[in-house]
Amino acid sequence: MPMSEKVQIHIDDKSYQVEAGQNLLQACLSLKLDLPYFCWHPAMGSVGACRQCAVTLYKDKDDDRGKLAMACMTPVSDGLRVGLGGKQEQGFREQNIAALMTRHPHDCPVCSEGGECHLQDMTVMTGHHARHYQGQKVTFNNQYLGPLIKHEMNRCITCYRCVRFYHDYAGGSDLCAQASKNHVYFGRQQDGVLESPFAGNLVEVCPTGVFTDKPFNAHFSRKWDLQSAPSVCGHCAVGCNTFISSRYNSLRRVNNRLNPQLNGHFLCDIGRYGFAYANSPKRLNEIKLNGKPADWSSKAVQEALAEGNWIGIGSAQASLEDNFALQQLVGEENFVPGPEPAMWPLMAMHLAIAGQKPMASLAQIEEADAVLILCENLNQSAPRIALSVRQALTNKAKDKAEELQVPRWQDAAVRQLQSDNPVPLIYFGYGEQALQRQACVFCVCDDEEAARQGFALANLLHNRAPQKAGTKVSAQTHQAADILRQAKKPLIVSGWSAGNPGLLAAAANIAEALGDKAMLCLVADKANSVGLGLLAQKDQCGNPEECLASANAGLLVLADHSAKSRRWMSKITEQARQVVHLSALQQEGNSSLQLPIAAEGECSATRVNYQGYAQPLWPAVTPPGQSLPAWQWLVNLAKTWGHTLGQVEDLRQLRARMISVFPALQACWADIDDPIALQTPRVSGRTAMLANQSVHEPKPPIETEAPYRQSMEGQVGKGNSQAYSWWPGWNSNQSQHKFSQERGDLSAALLITPSGQGFWWKWQSAWQKINGYHWHLLPYKGVFGGESLSLEAAPIAELCPAPGLFIRADDAALLGLSEGDLVCCDEDSTLFELRFTDGVPPHSLLYQIPANHGFSLRGCELVVLADEAQRHAYQLARDTQRAGQAKDQQAKLRQLLDQDRLIPVRFIEGMG
Amino acid sequence: MNQSIPIRTLHESLTEAEREAVEAACSHYEQRPAAAIDALMIVQQQRGWVDDERLYALAELLGMSATELEGVATFYNHIYRQPVGRHVIHLCNSISCWLQDVGALEQHLCERLSIRMGQTSQTGQITLLPNVCLGCCDKAPAMMLDGELIMDLDKDKLDSILDKLQGEGNG
Amino acid sequence: MDKPLSSHLNIEQPQDIGAYQAVGGYQGFLAALEQAPQKVQQQVKESGLKGRGGAGFATGEKWRFVPMGDDAPKQKYLICNADEMEPGTFKDRWLMEGAPHLLLEGVMIAAYAIGASQAFIFLRGEYRLCARRLQQAIDEAKQAGLLGENIRGSGFGLNILLHQSAGRYICGEETALLNALEGKRANPRAKPPFPQVVGLFGRPTIVNNCETLCNLPGILRHGVQWYQQLSDSPDAGTKIYGISGRVKKAGLWELPMGVSAGHILSLAGGMQDGRKLRGWLPGGASTDFLLPEHLELPMGFDAIAKAGSRLGTGGIIALDDGHCPVGMVLNLLQFFAQESCGWCTPCRDGLPWAVEILSRMEVGKGTQEDLDELSRLCDFMWIGKTFCALAPGAVEPLRSALKYFADDFAEHVDKGRCRYRH
DSSP states (O other): OOOOOEEEEEETTEEEEEETTSBHHHHHHHTTOOOOOSSOBTTTBBOOOSOOSEEEEESSTTOOSOEEEEGGGOBOOTTEEEESSSHHHHHHHHHHHHHHTTTSOSOGGGOTTTTSOHHHHHHHHHTOOSOOOOSOOOOOOOOOOOSSEEEOGGGOOOOOHHHIIIIIITOOSSOEEESOGGGOEEEOSSSOOOOOTTGGGHHHHSSSSSEEEHHHHHTOOOGGGOEEEEEEOOSSTTOOEEEEEEETTEEEEEEEOOBTTTTBTOOOHHHHHGGGGGGOTTBOOSOEETTEEOOTTSHHHHHHTOSSOEEEEOOTTSOHHHHHHHHHHHOGGGEESOSOTTHHHHHHHHHHHHTTSOBOOHHHHTTOSEEEEESOOHHHHOHHHHHHHHHHTTHHHHHHHHHTTOOTTBHHHHHHHHTTSOOOEEEEEOSOOHHHHTOSEEEEOOHHHHHHHHHHHHHHHOTTSOOOTTOOOOHHHHHHHHHHHHOSSEEEEEESTTOOHHHHHHHHHHHHHHGGGOEEEEEOSSTTHHHHHHHHHHOOOSOHHHHHHHHTOEEEEEOOOOTHHHHHHHHHHTTOSEEEEEESBOOOSSOSEEEEBOOTTSSOEEEEOTTSEEEEEOOSSOOOTTOBOHHHHHHHHHHHHTOGGGGOOSHHHHHHHHHHHOTTHHHHTOOOSSOEESSOGGGGGSOOTTTTTOSOOOOOOOOSSSSEESSSOSBOOSGGGOSSOOBTTBOSGGGGGGGTTSOOOOSOEEOOOOOOOOOOOOOOGGGSOOOOOSEEEEEOOOTTTSSTTGGGSHHHHHHOOOOEEEEOHHHHHHHTOOTTOEEEETTOOOOEEEEEOSOOOTTEEEEEOOTTSOOOOSEESOEEEOOHHHHHHHHHHHHHHHHHHHHHHHHHHHHHHHHHHHHHHHHSTTTO | OOOOOOOOOHHHHSOHHHHHHHHHHHTTSSSGGGGHHHHHHHHHHHHSSOOHHHHHHHHHHHTSOHHHHHHHHTTSTTOOSSOOOSEEEEEEOSHHHHHTTHHHHHHHHHHHHTOOTTOBOTTSOEEEEEESOOSOGGGOSOEEETTEEEOSOOHHHHHHHHHHHHHHHHO | OOOTTTTTOOSSSOOOHHHHHHTTTTHHHHHHHTSOHHHHHHHHHHHTOBOSSSSOOBHHHHHTTSOOSTTSOSOOEEEEEEOOOSTTOOHHHHHHHHOHHHHHHHHHHHHHHHTOSEEEEEEOTTOHHHHHHHHHHHHHHHHTTSSBSSGGGSSOOBEEEEEEOOOOGGGGSHHHHHHHHTTSOOOOOOSSSOTTTSOGGGSOEEEEEHHHHHTHHHHHHHHHHHHHHTOSSSSOSEEEEEEEESBSSOEEEEEETTOBHHHHHHHTTSBOTTOOEEEEESSSTTSOOBOGGGTTSBOSHHHHHHTTSOOTTSEEEEEETTSOHHHHHHHHHHHHHHHOOSOSHHHHHHHHHHHHHHHHHHTTOOOHHHHHHHHHHHHHTSTTTSSSSHHHHHHHHHHHHHHHTHHHHHHHHHHSSOTTOO
16 A cells, blocks of 8 residues: 655654554654564564563653553554653563563574574663573473474464464464463474465564574574575566575575565565575586586587587576577577477467566555456465465455554454455466465366456456357356456456466456456466566577477577476487587486586576566575586587677676667666675674684685675665665564665566557467367466476475375266375376365366476376275385485585585685 | 374264254354354363364364364363363362462362372372362352362362262272 | 342242243333334433443443444344453352343343344353353243344344353453454454454444343333432442452342442451451452451442552452461462463563562562562553553552552561461
8 A cells, every 4th residue: 555645753852754554663663763573564564462662652742651552553643752762661671571581591592593583683672681580481392394494482482473474464274373371382283294385484474483494404504604695586487586595605595585566575485495406416516428527628528519500498497698698699590488389379478468568566466456366376386476365355354444443554453354355356267275265256167268268257348358259158257247347456367377378368358358457467487487488589499390300400408497398308309419408407318418507596697577577686606516607608608619609708798788689687787886795794793714713714706797795895785685684783584674665676677568558369279278088187286396496405395295186076986086096097107196176177187296297198088096006116106205305315415514514624725 | 293183084073963063053153163162162061071083073164274273272271182080170279269278178189189280080080170260259169070160168078079979980 | 229130139049031020020121122222322321330340331331332323234243241250259150140031131132222133141161050040041031032033023133142161261351252252262352443343253242241231121121310329329320249258258249339348348247257357359359459448438430449449340359367468469460370361471471470479479488679570560561561451450469469568578578488378
């Protein structure tokens, strides 16, 4: 909600102008005043539980006694007189901390939150330093909560933030407050993996060390020893902003970097934990020729890379720089936008629509008052968007609250009002997700039917919208039309996950039919799908299969790690003269030469999100072994070929070339004269790596192009260009709360300018599926395992479920199958665990399969029960796989820990 | 420890009478989870306490998660999530009973049953629990035995009650 | 003297509906049905009835905020707060066991006045006899056509549901009670929104105490004038007063509002032989101590407040000279610490802190610093600093004990022992 109106308030007899509509705590923080708090959170509103943000309110100038009140529960109003630093309120705040400390252990030295603990910061802020309480502390048992989160209940200060985030905000039902009085316990009914894909946020939401980052704990570093850089998540097309942090040149963790337009304060678990693929045992660290280590300058490698006919296959998982360099090197006519032909029409459609209409940001999505989701598996394709849609569902309750003179940030009141003031959610599609359960209109159908109904819906809303002849308009479509007509800010969501461009067209038509009030959000497939599409738009290799056959060409491939691409790749590699992969992970088969490239957090890069925003990301480490940024390999190759790309000496020059094609990128990489410091002033307080020898430290080797300095020198950074979250006295990530209102300026550039001109899409026969199967097999990816890169991150791999086949219970009954049965489709070798759900369209089955597992059937005749031998083999394979994963993970961790011990020595000249 | 939820259907975990009673309770409220406390009490009346299996069954019946229902169950004083004896004594320990020296009675009870407050006698016959003010202040000290209030307690009265309960156990 | 609450109260065998009607029962409700709901509200407002649950808020005033008229939400709720758990308080149990129909009639009148078609009696689970008698009364009233659809052709319909709580003192707080009725953890809710507008399941809701509702039949039947004449104090009507502790005959009496505590003590036959009164809590565990010198004060809202305490529930707890004031305060604070819902910091962590100090102090292991800490804790848990009134209620006996029994506390510190312990 825009809050532009200002009011004047008086704090400790000084006058300030603050935005109306907010609460006093928010106002104090935005004025950079220190006021401690725990239960309040800028995204979650106020509940008044912790009582930490007490201030004194004075009636007028003459009132010298005042009344204590909680700032988070007090709306700012013109003329409000507030005491912030007086004895009364300060004394209370100190006592409140003292009360919390009657239970909190003094285990900061062994707590992984230590040094970035909001409770520590707030304790210091109140001046509390000595315990008066003499009694026993209450103690609790901890729970096993899965591979992502460690639980340490004894540290709990009962601020309720965890359950307010997990249960209320994110909709998870397996973490609740239990027991009462000073025995309140936050946990599950019993030990077990937290079910929500947003559980990782507990690490940042918890003001102290109850919920900590388990993988980070395993290879731990204090925050002040971490080297952080601003980054952008590479696991879906949203492009959530992150900090990526390292120590001793190994990546340790990712946490949230506030971007009010996109991720706000929260990430999904894929984004938080997926980066660890860079530390995977499958990491490619050296050049490999036919599976064996090889040297760049060796004759064999140079021969393999000899000048000739090359076709470049781009990747939506690679950066704009990498794809650009590849396209330059092979020529536009020989550049293929990724190894999944099914994605090309989606890419073209997405760009065409984005060229008409702006794509709603997450902040805009959260303003919707009606939502239509057209067959998009949001939970997997863009979990963070699903979370934003969930927030939009509270908007009518917030409006109602305001009508009752209750501020919108009064969280408990809003939740109380929500059941009677629902924001309508309409779902056309299949599956069973948290969002679908909240839908007031749910039409179970496949992608084709959803697209048809979408066209019909647009036609109901606007008589000029084209309709597919012969469509039987469903009752739900009529309901949807009524709802969308009445809405003031309807949101239409669709995307690529069902693989049907007709859905994008239908969504665009509905938005067009609704006119200016409509918001549109189309979710692209991968982190840089839109960037790749932008390059391909120029000119595209018509049919690479033909090119290959006719020209005896070689393939230069930017790796795409999803299994879906494998089938097509194996088909075309058969005809290729030579296959060269530029990859961060070892490629299996098909590849004659593998060049190791930098992964997440290892080099500067740029990706273009679903909206068309180019976002830069900066490295926190150097690439391991022989790895280079892919563009650098390509430039090196160009040099040997004498290609003009070889004239590029560094990233800056490459980018200059890119700017000539995409002038808007200028804004994204604007030169910063005064570089930003990558290290916080707190680094001055840490122990030097080689403290026993010298306080001097070797400079970490890092790219020079980044507008960042590897030291405390330099500016702190404005907006979200900051390299770390820190403010004097605020060592936790919650220092961002103080800046939440001024982070609007993004150093991102919009590469697609919507024309605003309307256009009606007509139905195309290509969007119809091939009939003739008894069972249609519809892809239905899971959150964990649905994305290929994160699947190489150990904690995510652990959460990846076994392949599942979803069927309606009544269909299963007819087949004599039960839930949990092991089945396969026709003759196919993939074994699925059978699961029941109502969200399956007639004559269809949903298959859920890890992204690295090949499966290409689109339909089948029979669902066959596995026999004893198959079951046995399946179990054995799973056990072996699990044991293998655990072993690999242990080995990698040991290696990293060993490396930590060696690093200080390695850094000294002559001892490496 | 990660024990798995028993794979038993609702129908096996709850009796038909229990399910009907829970359904009836649900019909009294606008939302099914509102009947959570009634539902827990229905099961407890039948079985003495609410075990995990019943908790899961009730959660399913009420349309809430087991963790949500556990959060409710553990909030209230009179929902037992641990087994209790065949008889449960709640001894009032609030002010009016304190003024009538209920402490001596507590000591007597504990000695006779050879247990501490919060425990169940070895035979599984009697569980002894404290209770906040039972609202019998004019006839203090008071206790609740299997849900019924007993007032004007003294050692003799307690003894005769315990004799009766323990006699029943022997016979 | 008129005793509209207890004249027909029979604890052994309460009146059935026939007997109740024979002495004018349900006349008040039928009189209400003849009038517009707003008119009923007006009468209750004019009567000056104040809530008997402890806070003493004017009942008519409370009702005024319920949306009425055609635009008002169709579904509204009336809730009888019968979660009597205030230590030293047993009046509601007496009323419900002895005169269940009186309460039902009060519920019906209140429901009619605010336009609620569903009422709940939120009864504490330990009151099983009350539950049986109330349920029987409800069944009788249904049978007699006083509950159900279109009662006596008035167009007004009402159901009453008896809800037995699973036990928590905080459920007596009206917003926590709403959460409990919704099957949730009974944490209190922030106000605004007030329950009158956003209450049970988000609907307009009134929560009135059991005794408060029992006053309504008389007001409707005999009128405002009559009601105000019941008492010559500033507070209207009669009140169920009680006393417990080491008095000769603890019990309850219906008396005009504003009789003196001394009178109540005398009705109880005075202190037990050999016991002297050292202090008293006027209305349950969450009220400040008063001294013997305050006995002649009228037991009215203002007079008791002026003396530094609260009328509360009107259930006096007498401290005799055979019991240690420090021990008594410890017992009281243990109760509140046990019953804290755990929502806000000062209550959840401050009360156990006070209990820890008092536990040491009572056995003679306290220090002067501990006494200072107790004073600080009193301030820390005071009104406005906590989320609801539970902890400030706990502070009341503590802070007044520190004042009135300072010598006893000092003796525990100085001598390192409690003289009441052997």
